[in-house]
Amino acid sequence: MANKSIRLSDIAKKLDVSTVTVSKALRDHPDISSQTKKLIISVANEMGYTPNFMARNLSSRKSNTIGVVVPKIAHFFFGSIIESIYDVAFRNNYEIILTVSQEDAERERKHIQTLLSMKVDGILISISQETKDYSIFETVKARGVPIVFMDRIPKIKNIDTVFVDDRGGAFKAVEHAIKLGYTKIGHFAGYSEINIGRERYLGFEDAMKKHNLPVNQEWVFHGGFGEKYGYDSFMKLYKENNLPDLIFTVTYPVALGIYMAASEVNMKIPEDIDVICFGDAKVQKFLSPPLSCVTQPTNLISERSMEVLLNKIKNPEDKKSQNIEIPTELMLRGTCISYNKA
């Protein structure tokens, strides 16, 4: 049917002006008198004009679009991050191209290529847990496309980053447990190749050291960020009859895995085994007992990241890299609130 979208030139013809005038009027260019502007805008609306972004972007060489790369979507942390990125973008009249690496480095690489092809004005990324080859980030830099790393950060010099105080947060949680009276503390850690895994482990170690507690490596696992890892690690220890009194987990899904395993073997949390984790999620307050944790203010992460990125987009000459640390808080609920061991 009316399958054909109308163009600037259609409006121009109708009004007997040039396409340039229409183009300028529609973009509120100061060149055009407010009279003709009004006229043109109303006619454009009447005719149901929608600009062709492809053409616009091609000739203007900017897309008003930001590319985002995350490892997962259906995960509370990333879900919240993404949602607030969309909010900030909307407020600033930017479009978002969201891509998902599914924790796959190759897929991540392809996505970044695509974003470059789409001529995004900037990129926001939380790298996958598998990403080891950082050369693509050099390519991005070489292209002059600003990129901000959020939360999961590669070891590269001179990049813009926004991250959580992982080490300090982990320290806070573990020290709190120690002060409660816990001494047998385990840690289900994440991949140590990635900053969040490494730093949280260090925070754990810091607290133990400070209070002269030995780190029992049998109680420390390095593995991942998911439920299954928590479940399996717990079960291993359980079968060896070698459970600590409290486990600090690198993420809340890992803690969830412990909840599952514990209930399966009829151990009660927090009486028989206590838990505290890094990372907040809505679930936690509905658990029984409600799970205590170190919070990561997701909206702060997205907002600051967008801020840094938009700033870099607007001031391409500004080469100074920003590194913003977001503070954490201890959120005590039904676990890790008292020491009740023999």
Place this chain on the structure above:
Amino acid sequence: MANKSIRLSDIAKKLDVSTVTVSKALRDHPDISSQTKKLIISVANEMGYTPNFMARNLSSRKSNTIGVVVPKIAHFFFGSIIESIYDVAFRNNYEIILTVSQEDAERERKHIQTLLSMKVDGILISISQETKDYSIFETVKARGVPIVFMDRIPKIKNIDTVFVDDRGGAFKAVEHAIKLGYTKIGHFAGYSEINIGRERYLGFEDAMKKHNLPVNQEWVFHGGFGEKYGYDSFMKLYKENNLPDLIFTVTYPVALGIYMAASEVNMKIPEDIDVICFGDAKVQKFLSPPLSCVTQPTNLISERSMEVLLNKIKNPEDKKSQNIEIPTELMLRGTCISYNKA
């Protein structure tokens, strides 16, 4: 620095062929001999060529991009839907432009406009709970852009839809409760303007009618899909000392609200008040007691939706509209599994 991306013509010049040849070779066009193809591809890689999608799309008039509009992201249902849409898209070499209406009809409208401007090849949408004006969907149709409605569906003729058997699922849950022995059954329903609210309510009614049970309207609320609504409705009934024995909720967050409220007033689930909900989420099995529900197979929804859409994109002349119903299942966990009332 090397801020300038290289173009087809750069490769062409280097190889002393025409840009057309390069363009064709890179797109694996049958015109070109596999010899020259190989050469060109390797040189392109060497030079770090990335195609400019803007230019490509402008001249080819297709974007290999699908626009998606959802009401929310940080919600288990939509999170899963989106994640699997991304998977299917990736497999089919499509890019996704995801937009979020935040349950705001005006914002939704704007997003659809933007997607049209971006010349997406098709649109996948789950409309906001506020959407009443359907004119924009006419615009989309007039533009010849295929659109598939998922889960939340407007009342329009001749559209492609993929939806869950809401009425049948709700019926199943409530009938199960009745067979257990429940007679005092309440329903915290959603907005009845939207299909999922309306249909689930009807399913509830169907079951009650079939078993000659009166629907007590004091136990039926119409309001929303969130936790607060569940909490508030429960509290209202509690204060009036007028609680039913079991509540069927339109979504799991509403049930979560009941969990919160119940624990606040020291009522035990399922002993004092029993609950079952529509919609599955990972949380539920970690709750205490684990929450029973009617499942919605999210991956089926996305996969079928994408199937229908891709088919429409490939066969624009196919005007027959498809309406696919996805079946549900009863997932019994720790609630609504026995009748233990006076």
Place this chain on the structure above:
DNA sequence: CTGAAAGCGCTAACAT
């Protein structure tokens, strides 16, 4: 199999 010409719809730079 290869290439020359034309143009997608728009905007930037430069007139007028």
Place this chain on the structure above:
DNA sequence: ATGTTAGCGCTTTCAG
């Protein structure tokens, strides 16, 4: 304040 010219980087005819 408005219009002219040129071109963004690519693909699509259509000729060879």
